[in-house]
Amino acid sequence: MSTKDHTPAQGFTLLEIMVVMVIMAIGAVMTAPTIGRIAEENSLRVVTAKVVSGLRKSHRQAMVDAETVTLPGSLSLLIPEKFRIETTANEIVFFPDGTALQALLIIHAGHGRHSKVSINPFSGLAQEIK
Numbered sequence: 280m281s282t283k284d285h286t287p288a289q290g291f292t293l294l295e296i297m298v299v300m301v302i303m304a305i306g307a308v309m310t311a312p313t314i315g316r317i318a319e320e321n322s323l324r325v326v327t328a329k330v331v332s333g334l335r336k337s338h339r340q341a342m343v344d345a346e347t348v349t350l351p352g353s354l355s356l357l358i359p360e361k362f363r364i365e366t367t368a369n370e371i372v373f374f375p376d377g378t379a380l381q382a383l384l385i386i387h388a389g390h391g392r393h394s395k396v397s398i399n400p401f402s403g404l405a406q407e408i409k
Contacts, residue, residue: 319388326358327386327394327407334371334398334405341373341403348373354384363387371398379403 333354341348352366368382381400387393395408 319390319392322359323362323386323388323392323394326362326388327396330354330358330364330384330386330396331405331407334396337371338373338377338379338403338405341375342377345375347375352382352384358386361389373403377403 337348337350350371352369352371354364354371358364365385365387366382368380370380371382372380379398379400382398384396385393386396396405397408398405
């Protein structure tokens with residue numbers, strides 16, 4: 280009787296590969312909504328930063344030019360269409376002495392997500408409220 284050296288086949292079976300693919304697909308489906316939410320939250324932060332930056336620029340302009348600067352309350356030029364700004368004032372006004380009319384802006388991004396920006400009437404500075 281002859282004995283052959285029989286070595287097992289190397290590699291993976293089709294079934295093993297398919298099981299791994301199914302596990303990877305389940306993981307991808309579970310993480311997709313989280314990645315989308317992170318991207319939306321990041322875009323809200325970017326828009327809020329742009330609004331604050333624009334308001335601070337207008338504040339500086341009022342002091343440098345020694346003229347009152349008045350902006351519409353909606354600030355629709357600063358934000359993409361998918362966002363909406365709600366404000367406590369019809370106009371945002373910065374005075375040459377560095378003061379401003381007090382205002383609170385709420386930037387809505389949908390799905391109940393929003394950020395708030397406050398304009399301090401004494402310093403005229405705009406800042407995000409955390």
